[in-house]
Amino acid sequence: MAEINSNNQASSMGLAGNSVYQKWRLLKDRMVGYGVVAGGLGVIVAIVLIFFYLLYVVFPLFVGAEAKAITEYQVPDRSVGKTLFLAMEEHNEIAVRFTDSGTAVFFRVKSGEIISTQRLPIPEQSAITSFAHGSYDKGVVAYGLSDGRVVVAKQQYKISFPDDKRVITPALEYPLGAAPIVMAENGSAIDLLAIRTGEDESTLVVKTAEGRVLLSHFSREESLFGDEVALERSDSELNIKTEQTDYLLLDKEQRNLYLASRSGYVTSIDVSNKNKPRIENKLDVLESGKEITSLTFLNGEISLLIGDSSGILAQWSMVRDQQNRYSLRKLRAFKVSEQPIVTISPEQRRKGMLVTDREGLVGIYHSTAERELIRERIGQTKPLAVALSPRANAFLMQTADNKIHYWQVKNEHPEVSWASIWQKVWYESYPEPAYIWQSSSASNDFEPKMSLTPLVFGTLKAAFYAMLIAIPLSLMGAVYTAYFMAPRMRQLVKPSIEIMEALPTVILGFLAGLWLAPFVEEHLVGIFALLMVIPLGVMTFAYLWQFAPKSLRHKVPEGWDAALLIPVIVFSAWLAFFISPAIEALCFNGDMRVWMKNEFGIGYDQRNSLVVGLAMGFAVIPTIFSIAEDAIFSVPGHLTNGSLALGATPWQTMTKVVLLTASPGIFSGVMIGLGRAVGETMIVLMATGNTPVMDLSVFQGMRTLSANIAVEMPESAVNSTHYRVLFLAALVLFMFTFVVNTLAEIIRQNLRRKYSSL
Known part of the structure; x- marks a missing residue:
């Protein structure tokens, strides 16, 4: 009886222990579930906040003026x-x-x-017959007088801070002297005039009542033994008809003079040589x-x-x-x-x-x-x-x-x-x-050029050439590794490729810019010879291998065939570079780059799309390979066994069953690789000329959105137009990635539903 009671007591204690364990396990499951949900919501909230912050910075660009x-x-x-x-x-x-x-x-x-009211030193016996101002930022004005003289003045504003309060004091200065400047020796009235002053030189052009166009150039000459500054003057007369001249303009570089009439005729004159002005062209700029x-x-x-x-x-x-x-x-x-x-x-x-x-x-x-x-x-x-x-x-x-x-x-x-x-x-x-795209300059006269089109073009171009190299290599490698390779060899190959993803892109960009770009330039023919020699070498070896003795072929375990190709590929690569000088001398007159330029007008930049494709393709390969290989390897064994049992060959099974079943995962790997290529910064920053040109040529460089942001954001003034346009570029990159990933997910889900019944 005591034994029965002890057993019942032990059973109840066991049940109690199991109940506590079940409750603890359920609590942990619930906590993990909440954590996963919180993490997912956090990611969504972070993405939404990033989007709205970018929109917040960009929005003022499109606010109208008031x-x-x-x-x-x-x-x-x-x-x-x-x-x-x-x-x-x-x-x-x-x-x-x-x-x-x-x-x-x-x-x-x-x-x-x-x-204040200040009168310019105009002689009482002279009448004002014309007026002109110089560059707006210089504040220079000029009065033409009836006796052929000109008075030049400059408005000046001196700022002081008495008692920490800003006080602006206006005044007039006379950069060419207070005395009127004689332009027409015969005293003919000044009908039109143009004035430009600079630190070292000034030019005054007048049209007199007689129709003469006179030019005087003033240059500053400083004394070697004192602080005295003298004005050296040179005069010339333009041989041009001015009967219908109503406007006279001289640019601030003092090189181009424009004469225009109300009827619409404009004459441009090159006055860079002040002693020998030259008429450039005449043009009618208005309709009748x-x-x-x-x-x-x-x-x-x-x-x-x-x-x-x-x-x-x-x-x-x-x-x-x-x-x-x-x-x-x-x-x-x-x-x-x-x-x-x-x-x-x-x-x-x-x-x-x-x-x-x-x-x-x-x-x-x-x-x-x-x-x-x-x-x-x-x-x-x-x-x-x-x-x-x-x-x-x-x-x-x-x-x-x-x-x-x-x-x-x-x-x-x-x-x-x-x-x-x-x-x-x-x-x-x-x-x-x-x-x-040319966003800034040291001069206020600069015309900002902020077209995002060449940057978007460069982003797509870099991604295209990177994916052109990465997709075939990574997918073919994933197919062979997951389906044909021996398990022991796969345990060596897969981690080795995946660890490549841990390489910092700045290191890859550094190597691409300093080593790969000069190497490709020097061995350009060899790079293209690789595309022909290596496939030809592999096919030749495969053809000859079938004639090898069975005893030798059977010594190679199934799934280890790829190891035999390593020396073949190495030898083929060496052979491609070995014969490339002879090919270049025979077919391209000794220099392929010069030949392309002379024959087709195709230029060659050392840091170009080919270098970017090789370097960035190398960086993207591990991402696509790992995801695609996992998707192919995860295809249930009963599908492949059933296909083989029905008489399909391994190749037919792989193309008709395995790839279709794994297609959602393969597609995800490709799209993630594309996202990596589109958003890559350091490789394209260091391995290209970083020039925003729109050229499809593989031998020309580009500038991508991400590289442009990295280069110019530190130099842009906060809240300036340049600053906000860079954020607009970031928003474009964000939206492009979001749209592409959304479409990719929709396609992936459709593929999963379509082939889930296999």
Whole structure:
């Protein structure tokens, strides 16, 4: 009886122990399940947050510009004459108007309060007959007088900080001296003039009432034994007819002079040699019945902005043709309104401009992006003068009713548009529209070229050549390793290939750039000979192997056949490089690269797509091989045994049963490899010329989205247009990967459903 009780007690204790174990196991299963769910949700949340952060940074690129009226007031000190020119300083605090009496009136931008009035040293007996301003960023103006003389002045703003408060003091300076400059010795009146000043040289061009075009060049000469600076002057006269000249423009490089008439004729003159000016070309830039109503330079002064009587603003630029000659070409045009264009004010740091028509319509445009950014009507009368601030964030406009209107502008990223990012753009100095990425320069005159098309092209090109090498090698290797290779040999081969994936890509890129690229250049014929000699050597060995004695063939265990091919492949590779010099001398005149250039015009860059394909293909092979090999090896044995039992050969079983069953896994491996190739950075950064060119040639380089981000992100200013466009490139790469992976998963699921019944 006691024994029965002890057994019952032990049984109950065992049941209790099992119950505790079951509860603990269920708790662990539940905790692991929650952990897996939390991890999966965390990955999804992280991806969504990355997407929205990229979108958050990129979104301001596509926000429209805004203009807001701040105030208006009467023209300051109207008693000193009519306004010929308006200008503002950089901080939008002080403005100046130059009048037809030779007076500069400095006043507060926000209130119109007069700060000072300064009269230029114009002789009392002389009358003002013409006016011109130099580069907007220099602040230089010039008055032409009735006695053939010219007065040149420069607005200057001195900044001080008394009591830690910024104080701006305006003043006038005279870069060529306070005394009037004699241009026409006979005292003929100055009808038109153009002025450009620099640190070391200045040029003044005038058209007199007699129709003569006179040019004076001033160069600074510093004394070797003191601080004295002298101006050395040289004069010349242009032999050109000027009866219909109404506009005179000289670029800031002081090389190109433009004469234009209201009827639309523009003559460009090369004045780089000041003593021997040379007429470049003459061109009619308008249709019959139209007139030029406004003419100025775009920022950089490579292009002319021409406004006509029909309300069209056109950009004309000097373009080099196939004969290496320059001529004026029309790059683009904007339809501003139906009224004549009155004023054109270019931005000083970007390729934008503010345009007004006769009825007070104001439009802000950007040339490269070909965008109309702002369109507002100001006042009810004709604009007389417009001043756009150096930062292009405000402007003043004086209208015919003697009022000055002050507006603020919010226009952060005008350079970006759908056309500038994805379509061909005709950039200044380019012979035709093109896809160009060239995002920055040391000069404010630079025209940003932010086309993502060559970067996307380079990304796809690099991935294509990498996959072209990686897919055949990795898939064929996976098929043989998983299906035909002996188990012991597979235990050696599979880990050896998979460990290749642990190699840092920076090391692969380093080797590709410093060793592989020069090696491929030196043995280019040998590289291509490998593609013929190795397959031919393997097939020849296989053919001869069947004639070998059975005793020798039977000594090789089943599944170890691949070991026999190792010396064959090594010998074939050596043979390919050994015979390549003879092939190159016989077929390519001793140098394949020169032969390709001469015969087909195909250039060769040392760091090119072939090098990238070899290096990045080597990096992608382990990924595709491992996943595909696991998928093939995991095909149930009863499927292969059943196929063989029904009379199918091993090859038929592999192609008709094994590959179809494993196709979802094989496809996943290929797509993951493609994602690796698309997102690769260091190899393409170090193994290519990193030039954003669109060329399908395997002998040319490229720049990918990821490499471009890695190179330029550290140098970009935070929240600048360049910075946000780089984030846009990252967003494009993110979306491309997401879409491709989504489509790949859909295809994989369809393959799984289709072949799951095998």
